Amino acid sequence: MPKIETPALPNSTVVALAYEGLCLFEFGIVAEVFGLSRPEITRPDWYKFRIAAVDPLPLRAQGGMLSLGVDGGLELLEDAGTILIPGWRGVNGDVPEALCAALRAAAARGARILSICSGLVVLAEAGLLTGRRATTHWRYIDQVAERFPWLSLDPNVLYVDEGQILTSAGSAAGLDLCLHLVRRDFGAEIANLVARRLVVAPHREGGQAQFIHQPVPPRAGSLFAALFERVQAEIATIGPWTGSPRRRG
16 A cells, blocks of 8 residues: 655644643643654654743642743744643633733634643633534533533534644543544554554544443442352363363262
8 A cells, every 4th residue: 555645744833831730641641742752753844842831930730749841931822833732720710811812813823722621711711612613521511511601512522623723521532632633644654653652542432421420239249259259169160171171079
């Protein structure tokens, strides 16, 4: 099969937002996919990763456990081809107008903007989700719908690609979205290379409804325990495999 070459990215600069109370897991996903050196990928237009501070320095991550270095402030968004919002400080958290204005300006000149999990509220506050489908973590759907009743939310999918604006469900679904963008930019072969290094599937089927709605019945554990004990007892009566069970007595 002939190798399919994808067009060069017109702007490969990726800027991730960092803010006081940064969601570490979501930020880690973004940094892992777009910020690592990848000698196995020889594309000259591979992503160039930058971190932009939303709030005054120093910035502390979630729980105050970690301080973070950055490459600059919101001015970095002016040159970004792709902007990533790795979560936010709660779905009811305030969004600075300076950030909203910077995102609107970036969108107006064609930058792509992605949100992971609660980062959706930043896009909504900036007015960038009008007329677009979007998603977020299933446990935030009702709160987000109450805050932004005009939003068109899909609670069942892992991510939504609306072209310039992309949103993902909770936490690990951000990885699905990031790999989707790599696949969109560079094709399946390179997306598979990134996924292989991450030791994850390059594409997950299904939606975020893959969680247990009902608790396991209380007696289920004891029933399975009894079954396992019976199986172990039966195995003990069987010797090395010869094609037939060992006779008792």
